[in-house]
Amino acid sequence: MSDFLLDPDVVFLNHGSFGACPRLVFDQYQRWQRELERQPVRFLQRELPQLLADARRQLAEYLGAHSTEVVLVPNPTFAANTIARCLPLGAGDEVLISDQEYGACRFAFQYAAQKKGFRVVEQSIPLPVESDEAIVEAFWQGVTKDTRLIFISHITSTTALTLPVAKICQRARDAGILTMIDGAHAPGQIDVNLKEIGADFYTATCHKWMCAPKGSGFFFVREDRQHLVEPLVVGWGWGPEKTFHRENEFISNHEWLGTHDPAAYLAVPAAIAWHKEHFTSEARERSREFARLAVNLASQIDGIERVHPDAFFQQMGLIDITAKKVDDHVQFKSRLYDAYKIEVPVIRWRDRTLIRVSTHAYTTEDHIHTFAQALKETFGG
Template sequence: MSDFLLDPNVVFLNHGSFGACPRPVFEEYQHWQRKLETQPVKFLARDLPELLADARSQVANYLGAQPTEIVFVPNPTFAANTIARCLDLGEGDEVLITDHEYGACRFAFQFAGSKKGFRVVEQAIPLPVESDQAVADTFWQGVTDRTKLIFISHITSATALTLPIPEICQRAREAGILTMIDGAHAPGQIDVDLGQLGADFYTATCHKWMCAPKGSGVFYVREDRQQLIEPLVVGWGWGPEKTFHRDNEFIEHHEWLGTHDPSAYLTVPTAIAWQQQHITPEVRQRSRDLVHTAVQQASLIEGIERVHPDSFFYQMGLIDVTTLQVDADALKIWLYDTHRIEAPTIRWNGRTFIRVSAHAYTTEQDIQHLLHALGELPNQHQLRQA
């Protein structure tokens, strides 16, 4: 798709890491940056509150939430730190996660736990998985009477696994356990309705599958849970001399982080509009089919295996090259330097994966190029692990 600014000489199969911003969305982003620099005081001190309110309203509608339940954040790592640092967790409490969680967010909870005294418990979910029910049952084995918070991904980063979030959230609510969902890879790749999902807290990246500019994310806190969350950064929105006067204390406390460029946030509505116009269900299905093709055909190559049943992944899939005993870092370099393929190689629980992402710009030729490169892998002795 010509809307994207990606280098045409690179086979870009890594939308999952940082996304890719379409040209019309990027031009809107630059428009907001120029507007900011034209009159910074007017823009930041007088115009920004209403601009953010309008953008927040559109994002909330896209995600099935209320505008008063969402604030913009730079990324999900920021939101995870907010929960880990500010939620009332202490000695004897446990935060339950899976062994598939994104490193930066896992570190946020481990760091806060080392200061506040709570434990981060990792529940293993072995691969391959069989069914949503089996995943939920396996995860629930980690719950104890000390579990105060569940923090899990909607779609995992390392293993591209879609977890049964509604089932887990329902069980948690019945048990009186709070839930925080890392939705970095979900909105834009699958439909998300926060009102129906049942999570207490949810964070999402807008600059991945929603194709907004880098540094745009959202943090959802259900209205009846907002009193539990303090601001990670205390600024003008907190004190009695508030910079902006609004009726909603949650937004006042969390939205104003000091001087920063809000252009990425203000561009998210344009990204949503672009998505709704161009990323139809048929386009999503085509992207999913391309990933399924890559995973299935790669598994026919000697030494390469597949990981998930088709029902567990969408526009990201895993190719398991563990038995080839290749070095993950050397493999990533070889894919790029030799074949101009941009795809992440992942080490997880002693296994080595190539994660393949497909979006509207991905072609059948891109997938065939990857498969051709993978066909050379069994003979690449220089990539063997030490």
């Protein structure tokens, strides 16, 4: 835990919300901020374009993509708004999502639907799941002749379920339907190869499981789809003089949003390097085992149930405490923190009350047992 800046007195089981940045990465982040302040004009106008290109190249290599297909953005909500507003969708068109999508991104499509007249169709994926094939078939029941875009998560935020996105993208491509994947919880938690996934659009954070600084994310658009994507914010990259033009129109239009602090973007290569050196496949598997341990220990308490088989979740484990009849899930979350210093999300979803346990390199077995003991003392068992 000393590698991170987290409060050692807190049992931090909520990496999934905002991540946590290792000291080495945070040091690089602050170094870039100091470089900016030493000579802002030189840094922003003469040095930044190449620095961003280098960061983007390393990120693209990490993701199995080409650097001209990836642009740095603050977060997936930004990318979802871009697609929702710019695609030529109108009356009679449908965007298909699952019932487990992240609220802010779902709102982006619902907002655009009100403005442009298309429909957002929400398809249920019943839990518990049994197989990838069953997930695809359940989701595909929502596809109609009017479906123009599928927007679905790689790993869902609410239910921590890993979805077979490559199979969904292949089936959509065969049907002539565009696909956008919300990968907020994927890179860093699992290996991501964008070429193999085959989505038209893919977005994710770098500040969650990759452990980069807050406010760093990416937006991938296949080269043959880039003509469909207009910038959410019009700035110098779009203008006729192309002041910040780089490799291509896509990057020029979407990456330069005006004056802002680019340090989080520039620290992404440091986060990738930290992962390669410190969060090896063995360390990742250890973290997954702690998530599974949390689920198994909690589910031994009467009235608490596991939600997914081990194969369908990674470093986010989910338990169902609906039978415990928690009246106020927000208050219950506060109780766990106030009484036990446990930081963990308690979620209301479809009349169910869920606890999502996130683990990472700093998680210890003692953290998991403290969590399990807190549930026993709270609920009995």
